[in-house]
Amino acid sequence: MPRASVILPVRDGGAVLRDVLEAIATQELEGGFEVLATDSGSRDGSVELLRGRGARVIAVPPPSFDHGLTRNLAAREARGRCLVFLSQDAVPQTRNFLEALITPLERDARLAGAFARQKTRHDADPLTRRDLAGWAAAGADARVVFVSDLETFDRLPPLERYALSVFDDVASAVRREVLLAHPFAATRFGEDLEWGHRMLRLGYGLAYVPAATVEHSHPRSARRLFRRNYLGHRLLYRLFGLRTIPDRRHLVRAVAGTIVGDLRALSAAGAPAAAWVRAPAQSLAAVLGQWRGAQDEAGGRPYPRWS
DSSP, X not given: OOSEEEEEEESSOHHHHHHHHHHHHTOOOTTOEEEEEEESSOOSSHHHHHHHTTOEEEEOOXXXXXXXXXXXXXXXXXXXXXXXXEOTTOEEOSTTHHHHHHHHHHHOTTEEEEEXXXXXXXXXXXXXXXXXXXXXXXXXXXXXXXXSOHHHHHHSOHHHHHHHHOOOTTEEEEEHHHHHHSOOOXXXXXXXXXXXXHHHHTTOEEEEEEEEEEEOOOOOOHHHHHHHXXXXXXXXXXHHOOOSSOSHHHHHHHHHHHXXXXXXXXXXXXXXXXXXXXXXXXXXXXXXXXXXXHHHHHTTOOOOTTO
């Protein structure tokens, strides 16, 4: 039984997957680790790359891929005492990444999971850098969250309950026995947040471990921002009743404020003209995704096919 299993959900991982595997290969972990990947229809040679690096690969038919259920499948097949989930484009930055991430779980059996710090890729645009800097998985200070009193927790404002429940499996570790007993929910998005919230309510704790760091970011596009915010804010309303844009008056203000804020950030960063041209459409898409996601969830509407 290895000390840890590194689990990679993969689909056409490209060149960055090679970087991830090279970083994993340099890890120094007493007790050893295995690499297990779930591949959902790669056509770019990712499967051959994974097997060439010694990874076990589980084939998942693309129509049956689910962010929660596919990770549960890998957890059942894994042999490590701790499961380390990595996105296919999250590159560990140090040789002791695995050691740093799983050690808190081994020291405190009350913890269900721990998640790592994220830094943007070197070529990330100014708005991506700004957005990640404000994320819960970007700070320099370690923290551990427990909920000792559910009644007090439930009386907190939605945004505070959300902030306490954050768990990010771009780069995370969970105790295998806990995940097998309390698996991820079937979901299109946000399996990590839903699981983290559920673990807190069951009395477990969540740890943020900035000593374990990955490089991870995506290029911005209006389509990506709309889809991500739509799915994310459906989940936020479902879990916490959180609606960041409550009505049309606030929608107009949010669009205007976001466009102005994004253009100011680009100006401060000396961004090229092309970024200024793209920014307003991206700002509008991001805000509309928040608005429509919460509206559809509150109204009990089905998920659209494009989602």
